Amino acid sequence: AGASGAAGTSGAAGAGGAAAVTCTGHQLCIEATCVTSNGGQMTVQVDVVNASPMSLPLSNVTFRYWFTLGETTDPPTLEIDYWMYNSSNITWKYVPVSPAVTGANEYLEVGFKSGAQTLPLYTDSTSIQLRMHAIGFSNMFDVGPDYSFQKCPNGQTSMTGPVNPTATITGYVKGVLAWGTEPQ
Numbered sequence: 001a002g003a004s005g006a007a008g009t010s011g012a013a014g015a016g017g018a019a020a021v022t023c024t025g026h027q028l029c030i031e032a033t034c035v036t037s038n039g040g041q042m043t044v045q046v047d048v049v050n051a052s053p054m055s056l057p058l059s060n061v062t063f064r065y066w067f068t069l070g071e072t073t074d075p076p077t078l079e080i081d082y083w084m085y086n087s088s089n090i091t092w093k094y095v096p097v098s099p100a101v102t103g104a105n106e107y108l109e110v111g112f113k114s115g116a117q118t119l120p121l122y123t124d125s126t127s128i129q130l131r132m133h134a135i136g137f138s139n140m141f142d143v144g145p146d147y148s149f150q151k152c153p154n155g156q157t158s159m160t161g162p163v164n165p166t167a168t169i170t171g172y173v174k175g176v177l178a179w180g181t182e183p184q
Helices: none
Strands: 028-032 036-038 041-050 061-067 076-082 090-101 104-112 128-134 169-173 176-179
Touching: 028 169, 028 176, 041 061, 061 128, 076 090, 076 104, 104 128
Parallel strands: none
Antiparallel strands: 028 041, 036 041, 041 128, 061 104, 061 169, 076 128, 090 104, 169 176
């Protein structure tokens, strides 16, 4: 466990910390960094992990980042700032949640086209750097109550923080929930 009491990805909880989320026992795991929010945009790195002993075509996978959309007259968009593979094989859409749930009235769903690679057993997609913002850069996010938002510790950003299993970013295989917990 780290000095802050939070557990490592496979460790036990420290004093006052919560037990770590692990990928063990899942077909799919979504790992992410903390989220940096500034200037009306949010950045996060997400990694899709094949946690099973079978290959997993990324074209069968989607994941959802759940949030509260504030400003609605300036439409949201997404930038794929970096992915080691061809980012044109990534699809995305914003979907309203109706009725709204605690921490989310919208989610960003990210998926993959048939040209994306297949993950061999126990491998990952490598980090995908996502930057969410409104087209006109208005402040569309109210990150305080966002379900998927993970605040960065002092001195870290989404580019420097560690990637950890993140159960609040849900993952799906062929449309069926395979990782995480949807907001209630």
